[in-house]
Amino acid sequence: AQSVTQLGSHVSVSEGALVLLRCNYSSSVPPYLFWYVQYPNQGLQLLLKYTSAATLVKGINGFEAEFKKSETSFHLTKPSAHMSDAAEYFCAVSGGTASKLTFGTGTRLQVTL
Amino acid sequence: NAGVTQTPKFQVLKTGQSMTLQCAQDMNHEYMSWYRQDPGMGLRLIHYSVGAGITDQGEVPNGYNVSRSTTEDFPLRLLSAAPSQTSVYFCASSYSWTSGGASTDTQYFGPGTRLTVL
Numbered sequence: 001a002q003s004v005t006q007l008g009s010h011v012s013v014s015e016g017a018l019v020l021l022r023c024n025y026s027s028s029v030p031p032y033l034f035w036y037v038q039y040p041n042q043g044l045q046l047l048l049k050y051t052s053a054a055t056l057v058k059g060i061n062g063f064e065a066e067f068k069k070s071e072t073s074f075h076l077t078k079p080s081a082h083m084s085d086a087a088e089y090f091c092a093v094s095g096g097t098a099s100k101l102t103f104g105t106g107t108r109l110q111v112t113l
Numbered sequence: 114n115a116g117v118t119q120t121p122k123f124q125v126l127k128t129g130q131s132m133t134l135q136c137a138q139d140m141n142h143e144y145m146s147w148y149r150q151d152p153g154m155g156l157r158l159i160h161y162s163v164g165a166g167i168t169d170q171g172e173v174p175n176g177y178n179v180s181r182s183t184t185e186d187f188p189l190r191l192l193s194a195a196p197s198q199t200s201v202y203f204c205a206s207s208y209s210w211t212s213g214g215a216s217t218d219t220q221y222f223g224p225g226t227r228l229t230v231l
Binding site for chain 1: 231
């Protein structure tokens, strides 16, 4: 069984500041991990995914995430926040079965001037 | 490609009514899934399909039926709507890929259907 915990349902940062969204996972098999972003009234868009090829994963819009097995974490970061980054972010885990993603509860990112 | 399309965008039902949420994809993906999104709960898997004629239950299947007669379409049926089914419903499709000896997929989501049951 898989599960994901996202720490912090709301995160607020200033424009230009570091973005750090936390995700910890639990999986009985080697996990595949994903970050999705959801803008208001839209569907989910894939930001990046961990496939076991490299522990540091780069995604779209300047985001990246690092897989740390020892900490069971897959935190999402961006060096400099932009107003357009304001959205809800979801971490998800797949235990190797296609079509069965388990999502975290989401973190809403607010970017202020 | 239109990607994953869902109809309707909005729907209001009365308790006990039935309806079908439509989902279609034009990417020739084998896998399709239905999720519901509720505030503070993320997305939860309702049903999924690994190919035409093959479906299985997810985390919250009660009150919902699915069928997959073609690769392109994966409708979700509410047999007797209840207020607890008020939610935003997302359909997703995916292709499977193998890495490190195991298979998984990358899912592409539709824009969602916002359903209210009174």
